[in-house]
Amino acid sequence: MNLINYKLTFCLLILLSISKIGLGQDDISKVLNTWNKGSIPYAYFNNIPEADSILFLDTREKEEFDISHLKNAVWVGYKNFDEEKVLQTIPEKSQPIIVYCSIGVRSENIGEKLKKLGYTKILNLHGGIFDWKNKGGAVFNDKEVVTDSVHAFNKHWGKLLHEGVKVY
Template identity: 75%
Template sequence: MFGLLSFSQKGTGQDKISKALSSWNQGTIPYVYFDNLPTNDSIAFLDTREKEEFEVSHLRNAIWVGYKKFDEQLVLETLPDKTQPIIVYCSIGVRSEDIGEKLKDLGYTKILNLYGGIFDWKNKGGQVFNDKEIQTDSVHAFSKHWGKLLHEGIKVY
């Protein structure tokens, strides 16, 4: 399943998210795109944002692992199979690359970074859920600066 994905940036051009990712990321964790996400229920979505961000909005059934308070032991206990397919995400894909690298260091072997993070997800019509697992239009926009990349939904800071 993971081997069949295309990691090219088809049709995205040099938009603002592309520019931000190319300047902040090293490309160490391959991207997966909203338009070609695998539909396998066994994929673990890991939210690498801060807890406040996760509580406002996250992908359905995502597991919060944090960024500044990333807990390696929690991940190892929650996902003991290191061949478990994992998609990491954050606001646009910068923090998630950092956590993806930490997962790789822990021995996980099937890690993808959601291109454009939750912002691109919402911009393209993806559903997000609040801390009660109820669908919401609110999206934590991280900051006024980064929030400019979120074009759909209600921005929460």
């Protein structure tokens, strides 16, 4: 093997090993690092405080919420997010809130709106309902019955949901 081929092969091996390191990272984390600004701190599935006072706000569309949501979550929506309704529903601005969506992108945007409204204790559920279900968390349908179905938003984002039955 001549020196040029040797150098090219060496460079190729370095690039392949670097790319394999990246493949080991969590896909949801990669997406969140790309799409989110980090303006709302994360709550993680394994570190959610066991407090009855935490209010979960579902920031997905109504049809997504009806298929599956976290226990006792309040639907606030995304496209039709109504600031006045939220202010009436949650009058206490220091209410601990965890916002979530499918993976945590839309919920960051709603978290920012809540922050502008004066709410002070807002966290964004890292990985959203997808990560919740992937890690064994229970989800509930519109009848408040445990379900295995999860609205997967669309086929592209649904690839991040590995547990449960995908509904589109």
